[in-house]
Amino acid sequence: MRDVAIVGAFQTKFGELWDKSFRDLVVEAGIGAIYDANMGGDDLDSMYIGNMSGGLFVGQEHIGSLIAEHSGLTPIPSTRVEAACASGGLALRQAIMAVASGFYDNVMAAGVEKMTDVVDATPAIAAASDQEWEAQQGVTFPSLYAMMARRHMYEYGTTREQIAGFAVVGHKNGALNPKAQFQREISVDAVLNSTKVASPLNILDCSPVSDGASAVIVCPAEDAKKYSDTPIYVKASTQASESIALHSRKSLTTIESTVLASRKAYDIAGVTPKDIQVAEVHDCFSINGLLAIEDLGFFEKGKGGQAIEDGEIERDGTIAVNPSGGLKARGHPLGATGIAQATEITLQLRGDADKRQVDGAEVGITQNIGGTGGTAAVHILSRDL
């Protein structure tokens, strides 16, 4: 198999983008990535689109064809990939596989979600859980993650303040990211005093409803210097499944799909968590950020809360987590998130992350999950091949 590099990356502003349609957003991201790669559209051989629920949010399926048409990229193959909030991560993975295999050379992986065109986004988001066995019984995502938070507090003595701290770090970084939905800092007190959603989680523990898109372009590593002075190399791309329903799991405090996918990724890349300086993890809720830094092996299970409290995940800490602001502050247009994570790590490793740059970032990781962890995708990226 061939080595693969990222040579173009772009993210639209995330937010409540009333003046931009689904197709506008993804075309903006795609063109941004093509320009960033110093390519023309003719250079692309295939594309993958991560999107969770065009059907429920905007009544649109057949998204590959729609986007190929509106990007002027027909007749190249254009394939939509879906795994709830991990749709972007899986689209990136398919693009990497398409290049690694030799099927195609230059492939775009884009992600998009337009979530604000419905009166209530909750039913669409609930489609990421087990509809018949979870959603129809009344559980929502905040309530599922609330159970995980309670159990983590019970098992490990994690404090409410430590969980809130993850959101605080995200906002601190997001304040420096001009593409972030929320560009302002918040305090632990603000999180604790914000509106209750599902105890113990408050509104400031929750990622927002967002519109946005992101795109990256991958090509064979041997061609990468043609398109970029600082290509970023894909050292590992892994994926694992777990039961979609939380009640089927052995543990509420470990997301097994993340553990399995990340261990395999470390093995393939030949690195350990200590070799990684920067991470973008899936904090759809603050507790999930905390679980991620444990499940990825940055900190021992049960010690994530203390690590947050001790400032270890800040940009100048042991490992910089979510320098983009993460899902909480950058925003979480579901299908776009996995690609936005890869875009941020690409910028960080290039040294192009401006005010939020992590010093000395050489190796980075992304962790993108669907639902409560029914799917996990992990990518390890590096400045060096």
Next chain:
Amino acid sequence: MRDVAIVGAFQTKFGELWDKSFRDLVVEAGIGAIYDANMGGDDLDSMYIGNMSGGLFVGQEHIGSLIAEHSGLTPIPSTRVEAACASGGLALRQAIMAVASGFYDNVMAAGVEKMTDVVDATPAIAAASDQEWEAQQGVTFPSLYAMMARRHMYEYGTTREQIAGFAVVGHKNGALNPKAQFQREISVDAVLNSTKVASPLNILDCSPVSDGASAVIVCPAEDAKKYSDTPIYVKASTQASESIALHSRKSLTTIESTVLASRKAYDIAGVTPKDIQVAEVHDCFSINGLLAIEDLGFFEKGKGGQAIEDGEIERDGTIAVNPSGGLKARGHPLGATGIAQATEITLQLRGDADKRQVDGAEVGITQNIGGTGGTAAVHILSRDL
């Protein structure tokens, strides 16, 4: 890249299956394919699921995780692929790429749709067209295909009877297929006198609303004899895009994505249409079957109607088209169709198609399209490597 073989294939009965849920259907198909391949679930390394709109039909996205759980196949990667009615064909293609590349050895490609759990399937089906620029303006799929039919009649003198003839052939074959939704013959007169849907198309020109699932298992060709006495080899797997909106096309009577994908497939496989004995084509409407046999190069553009009238597409004709009954008679659970086509060709090439067996079938082709042809997937399968 490695050569790839199909070593397992299974289709559930298609129809209005009120007693079977979405998850029941796909698990039944998956287990059927695993048994057919003489494997156990532990032998599988990854899976792809073709599904058009779990979101709009049953409120379920995150389908890969759902199915991995209910098939007992966690933690293997499980990825849903969507391209409207071509979802199955693209899922098969991703599975083939995953094996050809060396990423995985044994991979399942399944397809599923549960369409009868909604009061009206039309809005969900409309999501395969351009929602904002077609569906919201009032056009439906029957009306889009009706325009294509009218134009074909105008340009080439194709008769209404010739178009109806495609559905008649499908029902003749479907009457011999115990898995088909409709197992009875119809006449040209019956088609012409059935309820008008969108002139010139009547209800018997239209494929039905169906529930069903299908699955195949692919593996490296070099391992195929471990699992099957008669592995069927993948000679080509291709895909092309076209504008999703019919009004953006140069022609209403040629589906360019089929033309491009099939020409590339013939080139890769080193065959011509004359080398093919059996075809499963995408007759969501009778006119689309007629377009397919022209666009695939079996007959000259404009001569498809005469070929149907002359019996050339019957099982004992020049080329046997849709021996399964096709979308019209076998049924059309959208995401399952592409996999069901591959299942039928696999059975035909093995010589296992019972009463509907096409004599001397050595090489077969599937053509699976999304919407009005915004996506096309073509596979050429053969008894010989």
